Amino acid sequence: MTVTRSTSDLAARFQAAFGDAPDGVWQAPGRVNLIGEHTDYNEGFVLPFAIDRTARVAIRVRADSTLRLLSTYGDQGMTSADTSSLTTSTAKGWTKYPLGVIWALQQRGVAVPGLDLLLDSDVPLGAGLSSSHAIECAVIYALNELTGAQLEAEEMVLVTQQAENDFVGAPTGIMDQSASLRGATGHAVFLDCRDQSARLVPFETASAGLVLLVIDTKVSHSHADGGYASRRASCELGAEVLGVRALRDVEVADLEEASGLLDDLTFRRVRHVVTENERVLETVDLLGTxxxxxxxxxxxxxxxxxxxDFEISCPELDLAVExxxxxxxxxxxxxxxxxGGAAIALTPVGAEQQVRIAVEQAFSEAGFRKPDIFTVTPAAGAMRLS
Known part of the structure; x- marks a missing residue:
């Protein structure tokens, strides 16, 4: 991926591509989920944080209904569409994310004009760091301003979720967008996915003598495939059999009874979600104390x-963790x-190089692709840059 680092460079590339300066440049970060996996669509708790890797969009409003989209990476070239005829079949590759946001805004009655858009991103693709949601959040943040929609952060989260669910075709929850839109430097976002209530929890690794390493296994993944959907279906079945609105309403103490009501596979899926919710709450408490x-x-x-229990790991992820x-x-x-995607390793500063070297060596000996290993820190959420 060719990343344009400075805002002025991106604006210059925009002018070279589209013939005029952009109206502005906006950015939104990727995210790391510290803990709380597959709890979001079960109306549970999550603890993600925005990271210091972002997607940025330079945008200019057009006088007609034409959409022209270009990115700084890949060989796709410029994509054209029309705001009056957006369908999933018109969206290819990365363009389904901004086009999905435009479509979702239209579903809410927001008139979106034609646009020229240039995307730049240094969020690794397919690594589980929410590169797609970073794009969507940068676009919704920009369009919220450019259209005068005046949506609150909670509403922007729901617009991007609708884009993911109904346009992209990925049955995701609200965690990724919430972290990207509501994150803050030095903090994780403790999010209740039932009512979208959130509070910032201090997560300062440097002052604790720690770094958070991300180990991108280079095993690509997609939320639009059957694995994610089947896990969600198992959770919905479990909630139905247990007679609750969502697995959020099942306590750890209820699991023994649940084991007699559910088949083994569904029970293990349920057990993961229930115990993961408990782990999120414990993590929030420990970070505060x-x-x-x-x-x-x-x-x-x-x-x-x-x-x-949830069976969503892979040999590369297990090796990285071990x-x-x-x-x-x-x-x-x-x-x-x-x-697929990435693992995280909370590591003392003094052990960072040893972990990096050992993981790379282990991947080489196992015949896996060389992982990309880097640190992330909790960063600010979406914003306008210029």
């Missing part, structure tokens, strides 16, 4: 649950929807 160094065992338990822990990380887990 003891700090980041205390949450390692909860990260480890989360990964075991995703590996064994080797990180064996070489000094205090806790590690896969992050994101699963079936």
């Amino acid at each position: 003891s700090g980041p160094a205390a949450i390692g065992p909860l990260l480890d338990a989360s990964h075991r649950s995703m590996r064994d 080797v990180s822990r064996a070489n000094g990380a205090i806790g590690a887990r896969m992050t994101g929807g699963g079936f």
Whole structure:
């Protein structure tokens, strides 16, 4: 991916491509989910944070209904569409994300004019860091201003969710958008996915002598495939059999009774969600009382649950977690929807290089692709840059 780092560079590339300066440049970050996987669409709790890698869009409003979209990476070239005839069949590759946002705004009665749009992003694709939602959030943040829609952050979250669910075809929840739109430097976002209430929780790794390593396994994944949908269907079945609105309403103490009512597969899916919700609450408590160094065992338990009960890990993710822990990380887990993507390893600063070297060596010996390993810090949410 060719990334244009400065705002002025992106504006210059926009002018070269479209013949005039953009009306502005907006950005929205990717996210890491610290803990709370597949709990969002079960109306549960999540604890993501916005990261210091972003998608940025330079946009100019047109006088007609034409949409022209271009990115700084890939070989797709410029894509053209019309605001009056948006359908899923007109969207190809990355363009389905901005076009989906435009479509979802139209469904809410917002008149969206024609646009020229140039996308630039340094959020790794397919790594479970929500590169697609970063694009959507940058676009909705820009269009909220350019159209005068005056949507609150909670409403922008729902617009991007509708774009994902009904236009892109991915049955995702609201976690990723909430982190991207509501994040703050040095904090994670403790989000209740039932009512969208959120509060910021301090998550300062540097002051605790820690770094959060992201290990991108290079195993691509897609939320629009059957694995994600089948997990969601299992959760919905579990809630129906247990007679609750959502698995959010099942307590850990209820699991023994649930085991007698559900088939083994559905029970294990339910157990993951129920125990993961509990782990999120415990993590929030520990961050408020003891700090980041205390949450390692909860990260480890989360990964075991995703590996064994929800079955969304893969050999590369398991290896990244195991080797990180064996070489000094205090806790590690896969992050994101699963079936590939990235793992995170909460690591003392002094052990960072050892973890990096050991993971790369282990991947090489296993015949896996070389992972991309980098640090992330909690960063600010979506904003206008110029």
